[in-house]
Amino acid sequence: MTSSRKHHLKSLMLQIAAGMIEQEKKELKAVKEAYMAENCPAPSLSGDQAALMEICKKIHQAIDKIDEARYDAEAKVQKADKEIEDLKLKVIELAGVKKPALKKVRMSADAMLQALLGGKHKVNMDLRANLKQVKKEVKEEPTEAVGDWRKNIEDKADRKKMFETS
Secondary structure, eight states: OOHHHHHHHHHHHHHHHHHHHHHHHHHHHHHHHHHHHHHSOOOOOOSOHHHHHHHHHHHHHHHHHHHHHHHHHHHHHHHHHHHHHHHHHHHHHHHOOOOOOOOOOOOOHHHHHHHHHOSSOOOOOOGGGGSOOOOOOOOOOOSHHHHOHHHHHHHHHHHHHHHHHO
């Protein structure tokens, strides 16, 4: 289908839809006028002041009844809306919230804490930096034990003889 043909069909559809909307407006207006003529006849304003006061009282009573009916209808609608909302919440609760599968994230402990706490807080997770520095003590071996090495050799020779004889 060519673009000009599509454009022509679209414009025809819009014209038909516009005609239908105008027709609906006319029908709605006619229905409204018929209802008003049936339920609200034009008041006869001829007569004395007492008759006019009586007509005004009747009109006010009719307005009060209509307001009460409108208020009752609004209350029913609000109650129904609240029940619908409660039922929606119950459906959600019964279905349960599905937890999404966790994704493996490569992030250092510092970056994770900064993401959780925000950029304002400086947190350092380098635990080794918080440790105390301890200096190693250098053990000095006594020089006396090293001094007489011949005596140590003789002691070891005696031990050797002891194992050989047994």
